[in-house]
Amino acid sequence: MYDVIVVGGSFAGLSAAMQLARARQKVLVIDAGMPRNRFADEAHGFLGQDGRAPMAIMRDARCQLQRYSTVALLSGEAEAARTIGDGFAVELSGGSEHRAKRLILATGVADTLPPLEGMRERWGATVLHCPYCHGYEMRDLPLGVIAAHPLSAHQALLIPDWGPTTYFTQGQFEPEPPERDAFAARGITIERTPVVALLGDAPALDGVRLADGRFVAVGAVFTAPRTTPATPLAALLGCAHEEGPTGPYVKVDQWGATSIAGIWAAGDAATPLHNATLAAAAGVLAGIGAHQASVRANAA
Structure with a gap:
């Protein structure tokens, strides 16, 4: 069993995984390879990365994460998730299942133009x-x-x-x-x-x-496309949502914690403000929040 499963391998998910990796947590990142920014040739306004292709930024981030022995990266689509006695189970479209004590949902949104x-x-x-x-x-x-x-x-x-x-x-x-x-x-x-x-x-x-x-x-x-969660995972797990100006998003606190204990959300899936820098920052907070929850649980 992993300490944390991060669903989503774009700016928010990879940023969350980096914090957890550095805290020596056992982390699995599940990435469907369909980030929202795949239609853009360049990312802008992202400190230190201005003008680079989003895919190149994420490729470098994955390479950096692979230096940490406690991190595993898995290509696949997480299509279902449920609560189990000691944490959560995430099921991939191919039928495999992976378990963790905590989840971070960085699944992004889909745009309807x-x-x-x-x-x-x-x-x-x-x-x-x-x-x-x-x-x-x-x-x-x-x-x-x-x-x-x-x-x-x-x-x-x-x-x-x-x-x-x-x-x-x-x-x-x-x-x-x-x-x-x-x-x-x-x-x-x-x-x-x-x-x-x-x-x-x-x-x-x-x-x-x-x-x-x-x-x-x-x-x-x-223009402002209508946005909807890119996956149903947060809804399947019972996480509360709020309605933003362009569509629903997962309700979180300042650390990315959702209404369901043990689940955090970050990035476009958890805010009405969609921006690469903000997504990365939210991922950092969610990663730290998930680690500190582990510390509290182990100290109890």
């Missing part, structure tokens, strides 16, 4: 969700925000620092009067006719076509 022609093939390149992650690379281009939820107007207010901005309400998310005043101060154009298609040689973007046939030139668009 607005159902517009040409959007999926540009995701992570010229269709983006985080200006702090990708805005600088789009600087000085004409930019668009395709509204997808009530907080899209707040997102639009950020974007003019990277380029001239058009806010597409999609006929649903009209800015409130104070927001319209802020839009005017920031030079944001409001377009109320819905976008129906993204145009150009993907993944590049030349512009968008509106429902009335007009063309609006934009070099990139920001």
Whole structure:
């Protein structure tokens, strides 16, 4: 039996495993190899890693973890988990089962983009969700925000620092009067006719076509996809969830502890704020939290 199983091998999961490895815990990292950031060629705003491919960062992290004799890395999809007498059992899609005293769920989220022609093939390149992650690379281009939820107007207010901005309400998310005043101060154009298609040689973007046939030139668009947990593990284990602006996430305390004793969660699965640096930091906290829980249990 392992001390801790970490489900998820991206920034949060690997960061958690590193803390546990250094605490000489016996750790298994289960990774399905489908991180959310697999669509992005580069990671940005990540101290010391700016401009590197996310896969390269994770490859280096796995190599570093393999230097610790108490860590095992396993490629596979964790499709079920349950509580057992002395901890937890995680079942992989191939049928194998692995047990641990504690779990860290760093399983991430899945994105559901607005159902517009040409959007999926540009995701992570010229269709983006985080200006702090990708805005600088789009600087000085004409930019668009395709509204997808009530907080899209707040997102639009950020974007003019990277380029001239058009806010597409999609006929649903009209800015409130104070927001319209802020839009005017920031030079944001409001377009109320819905976008129906993204145009150009993907993944590049030349512009968008509106429902009335007009063309609006934009070099990139920001939007907020609907997010859902990438796996059902937290729900299967009974962990409480909260509803964020783009979808549900696992409810955790400041150390990543969930509502179920012995289970922690970290990264995009456990916060409405999705960012590589924040995911790595949450993984650190969850790893430390899981280790300190072990210390308390052994001292009791």
